[in-house]
Amino acid sequence: MHSETTATEEPTAARGAVAIITNRRGELLLHLRDDLPEIAWPAHWSVLGGGCDPGESPADAIVRELDEEAGLTVENLTELFEITDHRGSGQIITFFSGFWDGDEADLLLAEGVKLQFFAPDYLDILTIPPFIREGIYRCLAAKPS
Structure with missing residues (x-):
């Protein structure tokens, strides 16, 4: 009897998508x-x-x-790059950038505690997951002054 061997597919890594949204003042x-x-990353910005x-x-997910x-x-929305969240979900995260100039208080928050625009100067004092911080800094470094 002949037994066929089929190649087993490697499981694909879990994926996610996030958006770095800025306003006209350059706040995030x-x-x-x-x-x-x-x-x-509970209780993190x-x-x-x-x-x-x-x-x-990822484009549809975001x-x-x-x-x-x-x-x-x-x-x-513009696709930027991918970073793996090694210390959290383990997902490969696709970063996007976008522009929105509304009032965050008008948004309908369905998850989490709060939405707020911050000037980039405040990033160092906020508790932010390392892979998100890396993505934000990469995004900011690529933008023309």
Whole structure:
């Protein structure tokens, strides 16, 4: 009897997407995460985003996540780069940038504690996951002055 050997596929790494949103003053929209032990990076300031659903692209995921988490629609999201969250979820995170010049108090926060714009000067005093901090600094360094 002949037995066929099929190659087993390597499981694909979990993926996620986040958006670095800035306004006309160059401030960044940050999201204070819930303080729940079952989530990655509880009680940390982060950027909006989340995991990709099965079969969903990071570009589709970020549009969905912005709407679900904050009722936010951002035109002209630009894909930047990927960073792996080695110390948290383990996901490969695709970073996007976008522009939104509204009032964060008008957003409908569905997850987390708070949304707030911060000037880049405040980043060093906030508790931010290391991979998010790296992504923000890479994004800011690439923008023309």
